[in-house]
Amino acid sequence: MTTTRWLTPRRVDLLLAISVTVAAVTGLVSWGVGSGWARWVTIIHALAGLSLLALAPAKLRGSVRTGLKRRRATRWLSMLLGVLVTATVTLGILHATGLWHGVGYWSALWTHVLLAALLAPLVVWHIASRPGRPRVTDLDRRALAGGGLALAAAGAAYGVQQLAVGDNRRFTGSHEIASFNPSEMPTTMWLNDRSPRVSASDWELTIAGRPVELATLRETARPLEADLDCTGGWWSRQSWDAVPLAELMPEVDRPTLEVTSLTGYSRLFPARDAPNLYLAVGYSGEPLRRGHGAPVRLVAPGRRGFWWVKWVSRIEPVDRPWWLQLPFPLE
Numbered sequence: 001m002t003t004t005r006w007l008t009p010r011r012v013d014l015l016l017a018i019s020v021t022v023a024a025v026t027g028l029v030s031w032g033v034g035s036g037w038a039r040w041v042t043i044i045h046a047l048a049g050l051s052l053l054a055l056a057p058a059k060l061r062g063s064v065r066t067g068l069k070r071r072r073a074t075r076w077l078s079m080l081l082g083v084l085v086t087a088t089v090t091l092g093i094l095h096a097t098g099l100w101h102g103v104g105y106w107s108a109l110w111t112h113v114l115l116a117a118l119l120a121p122l123v124v125w126h127i128a129s130r131p132g133r134p135r136v137t138d139l140d141r142r143a144l145a146g147g148g149l150a151l152a153a154a155g156a157a158y159g160v161q162q163l164a165v166g167d168n169r170r171f172t173g174s175h176e177i178a179s180f181n182p183s184e185m186p187t188t189m190w191l192n193d194r195s196p197r198v199s200a201s202d203w204e205l206t207i208a209g210r211p212v213e214l215a216t217l218r219e220t221a222r223p224l225e226a227d228l229d230c231t232g233g234w235w236s237r238q239s240w241d242a243v244p245l246a247e248l249m250p251e252v253d254r255p256t257l258e259v260t261s262l263t264g265y266s267r268l269f270p271a272r273d274a275p276n277l278y279l280a281v282g283y284s285g286e287p288l289r290r291g292h293g294a295p296v297r298l299v300a301p302g303r304r305g306f307w308w309v310k311w312v313s314r315i316e317p318v319d320r321p322w323w324l325q326l327p328f329p330l331e
């Protein structure tokens with residue numbers, strides 16, 4: 001087999017570089033954002049990732065073959081990159097199709113993201129260390145035609161996949177689990193947090209510096225349907241027994257609300273979001289389980305799961321801007 005004459009290795013490399021960059025950026029955005037426009041980012045992500053597969057045969061026939069013949073000392077790193085990309089794409093597809101959800105903490109999607117983080121610096125090295133690195137001027141009509149073909153193949157594969165998978169997925173790509181069935185709903189942690197052991201009778205919750213009784217929350221809570229969408233790749237709709245935060249605190253005169261767990265886990269929210277934040281003490285009329293944040297957790301409709309702080313012990317208006325925090329927590 002010879003390389004298709006018009007889709008030269010340089011053009012293939014350029015298309016691969018574009019696809020992998022688009023995949024990295026859209027992946028992060030689709031993962032971090034819980035609002036509706038993320039749907040388009042997620043679809044672009046799938047197309048960029050699947051385009052890599054479509055381009056793989058041309059890459060293998062072209063620069064991979066000649067490159068391996070050259071026996072550079074760093075060829076092992078390049079092969080590792082190839083393995084990582086293959087594993088990342090495979091895990092993405094396994095997650096998207098629901099064929100494999102992973103094992104415990106290591107969900108297919110979480111592992112997908114971790115491998116993608118490992119491959120990102122390798123991609124940068126791989127491209128920067130080549131003398132014939134791709135240039136924007138390589139993006140001529142033939143390259144665009146090749147890219148178009150790859151995208152069409154990715155689109156066809158994505159279409160078939162969507163038909164096969166059905167519609168239990170949210171616009172983020174997450175699969176539905178145990179809606180309105182709290183006892184079957186998974187419990188998850190962000191990285192390494194632990195459920196605290198404090199009985200509800202000893203629980204202290206302060207909001208804007210004032211203590212709030214759990215009994216008050218339990219008496220005023222009413223049903224609120226909202227979707228918890230974990231970045232592990234599942235979502236669940238529950239009827240939360242919740243109190244609007246706005247009822248529990250005076251008008252916020254600071255730009256930011258800090259919601260802190262007894263464990264130390266915390267998130268900053270823009271104060272304008274206060275009308276869309278709730279404190280839940282139960283679901284479907286039963287009290288929360290410990291793993292789900294008992295006795296009280298945040299419900300943040302429209303935000304990904306890592307914002308739904310469990311075991312809330314303090315809510316404080318603060319001056320620090322909400323965006324002055326890591327986009328994803330480190331605990």
Ligand code: HEM
Pocket residue numbers: 020021023024026027028029030031042043045046047048049050052085088089090091092093095096097109112113116117158161172173174
């Ligand atoms: C740069 C390397 C990456 C590649 C090559 C890649 C590739 C893929 C592929 C092929 C899929 C399956 C799409 C489908 O069949 O529908 C997928 C799904 C997914 N990836 Fe990535 N990905 C990368 C990085 C990331 C990163 C960094 C994140 C998040 C931080 C991420 C998050 C996701 C999510 C949420 C899905 C599920 C989307 C869906 O189900 O349609 N990916 N990825």
Ligand SMILES: Nc1nc2c(c(=O)[nH]1)N[C@H]1C(S)=C(S)[C@@H](COP(=O)(O)O)O[C@H]1N2
Pocket residue numbers: 185186187188189190191192193228229230231261263265291292293304305306307308309310311331
């Ligand atoms: N204190 C604390 N709250 C937390 C987390 C955590 O690790 N610690 N994980 C978050 C993540 S990533 C998700 S998806 C939800 C999971 O809620 P669940 O365990 O009730 O399903 O809680 C969020 N709240």
Ligand SMILES: [Mo]
Pocket residue numbers: 188189190229230231232305306
């Ligand atoms: Mo999560």
